[in-house]
Amino acid sequence: MTNANPDSNELITLCKAGNRNAQFEVYNRYYKPMYNTALRIVKDSHWAEDIMQEAFLKAFTKLDSFKGEVTFGAWLKKIVVNHSLDNYKKINKNAMDSLDDVLYKVEDTGSPEEAKLDFQSVKVQEVMAAIQSLKESYRIILTLLYIEGFDQEEICDILAITPGNCRTTISRAKESLLKKLNA
Missing domain, CATH: 1.10.10.10 (Winged helix-like DNA-binding domain superfamily/Winged helix DNA-binding domain)
Structure with a gap:
């Protein structure tokens, strides 16, 4: 796994073990860019906040599927993008052209x-x-x-x-x- 922060591997390992402090540290490192990603897709700050929170929960529950083939940030961003698009489509079924x-x-x-x-x-x-x-x-x-x-x-x-x-x-x-x- 190649990450910009040398302690990221250890942090992810601790998160996989259920360490709440490590999860909080990961959240603090990534919440702002993930929020911005969700906001650019859904165009609503409250909605983006909810989506980001749900994406983090999903990421932490599926952390065992993270294999390190890409950076953790890229893996998390894909979860946020997919979750944002899914929610946007559900809410705007009629507003958004298929x-x-x-x-x-x-x-x-x-x-x-x-x-x-x-x-x-x-x-x-x-x-x-x-x-x-x-x-x-x-x-x-x-x-x-x-x-x-x-x-x-x-x-x-x-x-x-x-x-x-x-x-x-x-x-x-x-x-x-x-x-x-x-x-």
Whole structure:
């Protein structure tokens, strides 16, 4: 296991043994970025807080499944993202377009150069505001890609979509984002 903090391995071992102080230390290290991750998806501070708390509980109960193939933070973040998306979809069944309804079964025909956006002249706040104003399926996929740092394969797993659907949605979301930024 490769972690940025040298004592993380020991801390995780103590957590697996049920040590409450170690769990509290892990919580203190990760609660802020996990809260921010949930907040970017669900867009409500109270809801994000609840989701983060539930994700930590789930992580601590499933800690034996953590094999150390990725950092603990990355493993926990995936739990938070999945839990956020699940809860968001449950609460907003009618408000959110179904990803299946939005996605089209087409092959990716664009070149990588066409997909690139030139954000050098745009402020970060403008990009974030533009992403937040996109329709839900586009906002979620760009948040996972650009803000949370998941690659397309991970996004396919998280959203349970095919690689073709993922590429198409990302392409259309980027196009929509670019239109909003140029407007």
